[in-house]
Amino acid sequence: ILNVEQSPQSLHVQEGDSTNFTCSFPSSNFYALHWYRWETAKSPEALFVMTLNGDEKKKGRISATLNTKEGYSYLYIKGSQPEDSATYLCARNTGNQFYFGTGTSLTVIP
């Protein structure tokens, strides 16, 4: 099974709240896990690439963790701002092919 699953499908939070999303994937044949941020009317932009079990990456208020043994990754946003509103995609790489989840749509309410 190559499916990448993301939850929740959508999320509304108040400005200033912290939040997190989950990406689940098959743990076999794992090369890398990517997170992308996709704003409406734009193209997806790479946030993080993680390859090792236990990896933690951080960019400003956004961070991500990776557990390859159990097949999940978390994306955290601390102190959400309206400009964080976007769809967050994760993708599993199995070598030369990437399999994307359907994304978590985040809306931050001012």
Next chain:
Amino acid sequence: NAGVTQTPKFQVLKTGQSMTLQCAQDMNHEYMSWYRQDPGMGLRLIHYSVGAGITDQGEVPNGYNVSRSTTEDFPLRLLSAAPSQTSVYFCASSPVTGTGDYGYTFGSGTRLTVV
């Protein structure tokens, strides 16, 4: 740098027509790929290329052809358009292949409608 350039941005085709979606990158990336994005579904890989002269099929290759004669260009051809090919198409590139250590750079997308 322009990054990944896709043309056209919008296209309407009649069933049975053929067309080519263009994708060009100026970052000397080895890896290029085409995805389609449909409501309720994740981005699905159509075809990909790990270098000039090398292409391979992704998840949903039927009805599409690709070629990679240069490092820069990776056109996607619809042979005989069908309404099921109505979608938003994204081209993406990456510096290297295999381990996926690098993220994709995406083009701005082509919205295709087949009537």
